[in-house]
Amino acid sequence: MMADRLPHCAPDGDPAWIAGHAHVQRVPSRELTLFIQRGFLSAQECSGLIERIEAHRRPSTIADANGDGTFRTSETCDLDPSDPFIATIDAKLAAFAGIDPAYGEPIQGQRYAVGQEFKAHTDYFEPRGPDFARYCAVAGNRTWTLMVYLNEPAAGGATRFVKIGKTVQPETGKLLAWNNRRAPGDYNAASLHHGMKVRGGVKHVITKWFRERPWS
Ligand SMILES: O=C(O)CCC(=O)C(=O)O
Numbered sequence: 096m097m098a099d100r101l102p103h104c105a106p107d108g109d110p111a112w113i114a115g116h117a118h119v120q121r122v123p124s125r126e127l128t129l130f131i132q133r134g135f136l137s138a139q140e141c142s143g144l145i146e147r148i149e150a151h152r153r154p155s156t157i158a159d160a161n162g163d164g165t166f167r168t169s170e171t172c173d174l175d176p177s178d179p180f181i182a183t184i185d186a187k188l189a190a191f192a193g194i195d196p197a198y199g200e201p202i203q204g205q206r207y208a209v210g211q212e213f214k215a216h217t218d219y220f221e222p223r224g225p226d227f228a229r230y231c232a233v234a235g236n237r238t239w240t241l242m243v244y245l246n247e248p249a250a251g252g253a254t255r256f257v258k259i260g261k262t263v264q265p266e267t268g269k270l271l272a273w274n275n276r277r278a279p280g281d282y283n284a285a286s287l288h289h290g291m292k293v294r295g296g297v298k299h300v301i302t303k304w305f306r307e308r309p310w311s
């Protein structure tokens with residue numbers, strides 16, 4: 096059934112398209128459009144991504160410095176879009192969302208060791224924030240977020256959507272997809288989420304953000 100659907104390729108994500116994928120779950124919430132797909136990536140795909148993140152990580156950064164030096168303590172990796180393995184994963188993410196790949200930022204990897212976290216934040220840039228022009232002049236703000244857990248840390252590392260009271264546990268290959276907007280220009284504060292502290296082991300995820308206009 097799924098394989099017979101015509102590919103969807105639009106500037107914005109379409110919840111109806113995503114809801115039509117096999118085995119996708121929609122989190123019940125009136126405030127936030129949030130989907131979960133278990134087993135989106137295979138264990139083999141996840142380990143290929145972890146290998147690359149381990150090899151090329153750097154300290155993570157945030158936009159709109161807030162004076163809290165422990166706000167985002169993880170490491171980040173820019174995954175090379177010209178690597179054919181990465182390109183395949185990238186195409187799979189865009190196809191899931193039904194968004195034209197041109198609107199996507201390059202995939203990033205995130206790595207959290209014990210004690211590291213990304214405190215509650217939104218993925219869209221604050222339109223009145225000091226860094227807005229720098230981050231959003233060309234491609235506009237972030238629309239959809241797709242995130243995939245690449246492994247299961249021994250303890251901790253859940254993602255908590257604090258406004259809707261939903262906590263998602265890391266699980267190898269599990270995808271989360273949510274809409275950061277309620278409508279064009281209307282950024283959704285209910286998308287606030289916290290990458291909680293890892294308490295045992297290491298946590299790896301990839302993040303894929305789509306923009307309002309083509310990225311490149
Ligand atoms: O690691 C997580 O659970 C959340 C990651 C995240 O929110 C981000 O990278 O923007």
Ligand SMILES: [Fe+2]
Pocket residue numbers: 216217218288
């Ligand atoms: Fe985030």
